Amino acid sequence: MKGGGVTGKANPLARVGALFDGARDWWEHAKVWQRYLVYIGAIVFALILPAPWIGSFMSPGADWTSVLIYPVGTYILLAVGLNVVVGQAGLLDLGFVAFFAIGGYSVAYYGTQYGWNYWATVVFGIALAAVSGVILGAPTLRLRGDYLAIVTLGFGEIVRITANNTDEIGGARGITNVPHPPPMFGMKFLLDPAPYYYLMVAAIVLVIIFSVRLQKSRVGRAWAAIREDEDAAELMGVPTFKFKLLAFAIGAMIGGLAGGIYAGKAVFIEPNTFPFILSATILAAVVLGGAGNLPGVMLGAFVIAWLPERFREVDWLKDMLGGKDPSEFRILLFGGVLVLMMGLRPEGLLPSRRRKAELHEGTGGMGAMGAEVAGPETEASTEAVK
Amino acid sequence: MLLEVKDINVHYGKIAALKGISLQVNEGEIVSLIGANGAGKTTTLKTISGLRPLTSGQVLFNGEDISKLAGHKRVQLGIGQSPEGRGVFPGMTVQENLLMGAYTRKDDLTADLDEVYELFPRLAERKNQFGGTMSGGEQQMIAIGRALMTKPKVLLLDEPSMGLAPMLIAQIFSIIKEINKRGTTVLLVEQNAQQALKLSDRAYVLETGRVVKSAPGLDLLDDPQVRAAYLGGH
Numbered sequence: 001m002k003g004g005g006v007t008g009k010a011n012p013l014a015r016v017g018a019l020f021d022g023a024r025d026w027w028e029h030a031k032v033w034q035r036y037l038v039y040i041g042a043i044v045f046a047l048i049l050p051a052p053w054i055g056s057f058m059s060p061g062a063d064w065t066s067v068l069i070y071p072v073g074t075y076i077l078l079a080v081g082l083n084v085v086v087g088q089a090g091l092l093d094l095g096f097v098a099f100f101a102i103g104g105y106s107v108a109y110y111g112t113q114y115g116w117n118y119w120a121t122v123v124f125g126i127a128l129a130a131v132s133g134v135i136l137g138a139p140t141l142r143l144r145g146d147y148l149a150i151v152t153l154g155f156g157e158i159v160r161i162t163a164n165n166t167d168e169i170g171g172a173r174g175i176t177n178v179p180h181p182p183p184m185f186g187m188k189f190l191l192d193p194a195p196y197y198y199l200m201v202a203a204i205v206l207v208i209i210f211s212v213r214l215q216k217s218r219v220g221r222a223w224a225a226i227r228e229d230e231d232a233a234e235l236m237g238v239p240t241f242k243f244k245l246l247a248f249a250i251g252a253m254i255g256g257l258a259g260g261i262y263a264g265k266a267v268f269i270e271p272n273t274f275p276f277i278l279s280a281t282i283l284a285a286v287v288l289g290g291a292g293n294l295p296g297v298m299l300g301a302f303v304i305a306w307l308p309e310r311f312r313e314v315d316w317l318k319d320m321l322g323g324k325d326p327s328e329f330r331i332l333l334f335g336g337v338l339v340l341m342m343g344l345r346p347e348g349l350l351p352s353r354r355r356k357a358e359l360h361e362g363t364g365g366m367g368a369m370g371a372e373v374a375g376p377e378t379e380a381s382t383e384a385v386k
Numbered sequence: 387m388l389l390e391v392k393d394i395n396v397h398y399g400k401i402a403a404l405k406g407i408s409l410q411v412n413e414g415e416i417v418s419l420i421g422a423n424g425a426g427k428t429t430t431l432k433t434i435s436g437l438r439p440l441t442s443g444q445v446l447f448n449g450e451d452i453s454k455l456a457g458h459k460r461v462q463l464g465i466g467q468s469p470e471g472r473g474v475f476p477g478m479t480v481q482e483n484l485l486m487g488a489y490t491r492k493d494d495l496t497a498d499l500d501e502v503y504e505l506f507p508r509l510a511e512r513k514n515q516f517g518g519t520m521s522g523g524e525q526q527m528i529a530i531g532r533a534l535m536t537k538p539k540v541l542l543l544d545e546p547s548m549g550l551a552p553m554l555i556a557q558i559f560s561i562i563k564e565i566n567k568r569g570t571t572v573l574l575v576e577q578n579a580q581q582a583l584k585l586s587d588r589a590y591v592l593e594t595g596r597v598v599k600s601a602p603g604l605d606l607l608d609d610p611q612v613r614a615a616y617l618g619g620h
Contacts, residue, residue, distance in 0.1 A: 218489075225475055225486055231437055232473030237461035237490035237536060354477035357516040 020350050024293075028353070046201045050194065058306070061313045065193040071305035073200035074262050079285045079301035080207050080294065081254025086283065087292035088215060089247035090227025091141070092149040094279055095156025098136075099129040099252040101274035103259025105163060108175040108269050118181045122260035129256025130249045132159075137248035141241060144230070156279050164271040174270025181264045189264070196265045203261055207254050208294060214250070223247060227292075228358060288341060290348025292355045299349055308334045387449075388413045388571055389434070389465075389540050394443030396426075396433050403429045405595040406443070411540060416562070416572045418582040418603065420616060421592035427575040428470050430592070431542045434573070435467040436460045447540075462490050466538025468529040470545060476518025480509050483517045483528050487535025495535070502531040505561055523554040530561070540571040547578045559585055579616040583607045591616075 030038070048054075055064025078100060085093045106125030110116040116124070140151040164172050180189040187195040214220050222243045225233035234240045263269050281304060289300020311317070311333050317326040326333075341349070347359050389411040396404040404426045411417045419427045432438040434445055436457030445453045452460055466487075475483050484502055488495050503510035506527040512520065517528055526546055533541055543562065547555040559581050566572050576582035583589055586603035591612060599612065606612045 221486070222489070224477065225489075228475040228477055229473045232469055232475065233486075234437060234457040235435060235461060235467045235469060235473070235536075236486045236532070237458045238486075239456070239458045241456075354516070357518045358477040360476075360518060 017345055024350065024353065043201075043205065046204075047198075050197055059309060059313075062309065063193065065197050067306070067309055069193055069196050069200055069265060070262060071309070072302055073197065073204065074258055075282060075285060075301040075305040076298050077200070077204055077207060077258040077261070078255060078282045079289070079297050080204065080211055081251050081258065082282050082286050083291065083294065083297045084211060084214070084254065085247050085251035086286050087297060088220065088227065089223040089244055091244060091247060092145065093152045093248075093251065094149045094276075094283065095136075095152035095154070095159075096251070096255055096282055097274045097276065097279040098156045098159040099133060099255030100259040100262070100278070101159050101163065101271075102129045102132055102252075103256030104263040104266075104269050104273065105169055105175070105259070106256075107260045107263040108178040109169050111179040112175055112177060118179055118264060122257065122264075125260045126253045126256040129252040129259070133248040133252030134245060137245045141244045141248065153276070153279075156274075156276055160271050160274050160276075163274075170270070172271060174268060174273070176268045178263050178267050178269060180267075193265070196261075199264075200261060203257060207257070211254075211294060219243065219246065224354075284338060288338065288348060290351035290355060293348070293350055293352035296348055296350030296352070303349070304334075307337065387411070388447070389573065390444075390446040391430070391434065392444040392446065394430075394433055394445065395441040396429055396438055397441050403595055404433070404440075407592070407595070407597055409590050409597065409600070411571060411573050413539075413571055414566075414569070415587045416566050416574060416585055416603075418574045418576055418586040418589040419592055420576055420579040420582055420589055420606075422616075423577075424594065425592035426595040427592055428544055431467065431470075431544050431573070431575055435465055435542055437469075458490075461536050461538075464537070464539030465542065466533040466536040466540070467542040468526075468533045468544060468546065471548075472522075472525045472529040474517040474520070474525045474528045474532075476516065478517055479514050480517060480520070480528060481513045483532050484509075484535050487532035491535075491537065498535055498537065502534055505534075505564065506531055522549050523551070523558070526550065526554075526558060530558075530565075534565065534570070538570060540573060541565065543572065543574045545575055545577060547576060547581065555581060579612070580607075 027035075027038075050065040050068055052064070058064060059067045078096065081099075082093065082096045085091050085096070103122070103125035106128050107118065107121040110121045110124060111118060136152070136155050140148060140155075143151060163169055169175060181199065183189065184195075184199075187198070189195050189199075215223075222233065222238045222240075225236060225238055226240050226243060230240055266273075282301070285301040285304040286297050287300070288304060289298065290296030308331060311326055311329070314326055317329075317333075318324070321329065347356050351359075387410050391407060391409045393406045393408050394404055395402060395406060407426065407430055409417070409419075409430075419430060421427050429438060433440050436452075436455060436459075440453055443453070444451055447460070447463055447465065450463075452463065455463075475486060478486065481499075484499060485495070488498070508524055509527055509531060512524070517525065520528065530541075530543065530546065533543075546558050546562065550558065555578065562572060562574065563585055574582055574586065583603040583606050588600065589603045589606050590597050591599040591606065599606065599609070601609070607617070
């Protein structure tokens with residue numbers, strides 16, 4: 001996994017990449033007031049983002065605010081959650097959609113069947129997701145790398161298929177008439193998407209603050225150590241198993257929150273709202289953006305959510321395809337963009353400096369996803385008896 | 387006796403890696419485990435530090451059975467290890483790597499940090515460089531320094547000379563000697579038998595998961611069998 005294979009003139013992204021890297025270096029040395037200015041700027045930007053004049057070129061075909069809630073906002077929220085598991089603790093989770101489903105179903109089920117308050121169902125969904133994260137993690141986190149990925153993939157499917165076959169929660173028909181959130185600050189949650197958008201922004205901001213605080217804490221340091229070398233982390237006195245479980249639980253909670261907010265707007269959810277491909281897409285967003293670096297992960301999620309939608313409306317593509325609807329090819333195009341990106345900037349759009357160092361070292365971090373993979377310097381028989 | 391390994395058996399799946407190894411390490415000693423590839427040296431260290439579970443037998447530390455204790459708890463008891471292949475955190479700076487060693491500690495670290503930098507002036511020059519971008523020898527220094535930051539009573543070193551130039555090997559070994567002089571017991575695993583035996587108070591020779599010989603280091607240096615097998619002598 002050497003990242004420096006493509007450089008210089010051969011790489012048209014090198015300049016953009018250098019720009020990103022420059023921004024990151026500036027950020028690292030920025031003063032506190034400069035940082036707060038950026039935070040405020042980002043929030044203001046998020047609040048004016050649904051403006052129609054922005055929507056007119058970002059999403060000419062569909063309602064821009066709705067696109068911003070799903071997929072864009074939902075993907076960002078999910079990606080920030082998955083980033084805790086994949087980017088911070090270095091655990092490969094291919095079944096993240098399960099927690100999204102658990103959050104969504106708990107809002108739908110307890111709201112329609114028991115008439116619980118929306119917020120109560122959201123909180124309960126988050127708790128339920130955390131518990132299922134621990135239940136999934138306790139036996140499986142002893143596995144590493146590929147094995148963990150397979151088990152989590154299975155878990156995602158188990159949740160979906162269970163929902164499909166449980167009549168109590170609607171089976172394949174799903175649950176309709178999911179209640180909306182109650183009115184807040186004079187905003188009514190009805191058909192107008194704007195209030196849902198602000199709710200989504202609030203949730204994202206909250207989760208980002210939580211995530212950054214974690215990253216800078218002792219917990220974050222332990223996760224970084226586990227991600228970079230699990231055995232060495234244990235030798236430093238880090239209770240690796242406990243911290244991996246914690247990463248799973250926190251990631252699951254954020255996934256559950258995303259599910260709750262999604263269900264609050266969707267009115268209707270069914271098992272196929274939570275397919276495996278969504279887990280894969282969110283993972284792609286995290287990796288594409290630069291796992292472990294929050295701005296990168298959010299950018300990745302935005303690109304992944306928005307590009308396929310935007311490809312529906314590209315006129316020159318329509319002409320090129322002889323009048324065929326480009327939306328039929330959007331996933332293909334999207335795949336092509338991903339392949340291109342990974343070739344030109346394998347460490348992601350906006351990687352952290354540290355992640356770069358991990359990748360260039362050969363075996364660290366995401367390269368091995370925590371698996372025991374022999375690097376250039378380790379002997380071939382790492383697992384063999386010595 | 388600081389550390390005692392009593393008749394341990396360790397398996398990788400169904401394959402027995404250690405077949406009843408016993409050894410003792412007294413306080414203040416440097417003890418070496420030498421042997422060829424696959425003899426079980428690294429597995430022995432990993433079992434002592436808790437990275438590998440044992441099938442049977444006991445590991446005693448200060449007379450207390452720690453065979454079932456998790457690895458991170460053994461660190462707090464005073465078992466520090468510099469692992470095979472160094473295990474430096476590539477995305478952390480030199481200083482952050484060293485501070486990871488003090489993860490469980492709440493006392494003042496400055497004196498210990500200064501001591502590590504004094505032992506390895508090279509690291510002091512490169513405090514803010516990423517661990518992953520350091521050379522092999524420097525990474526070995528980080529790994530040893532980081533293990534020292536756990537304030538170990540016994541320091542387990544897994545092939546500190548692996549992949550290093552002869553000059554650096556000599557330097558690393560003299561630092562190990564110095565660490566031992568300052569009061570840390572050392573259990574050393576080495577393929578470089580010549581250097582290891584010169585340094586050691588006692589040594590064990592391992593072959594396919596068993597201890598085949600144990601004697602003071604210098605005696606083993608003159609032992610004809612050991613010379614033939616590990617020292618390239620006649």
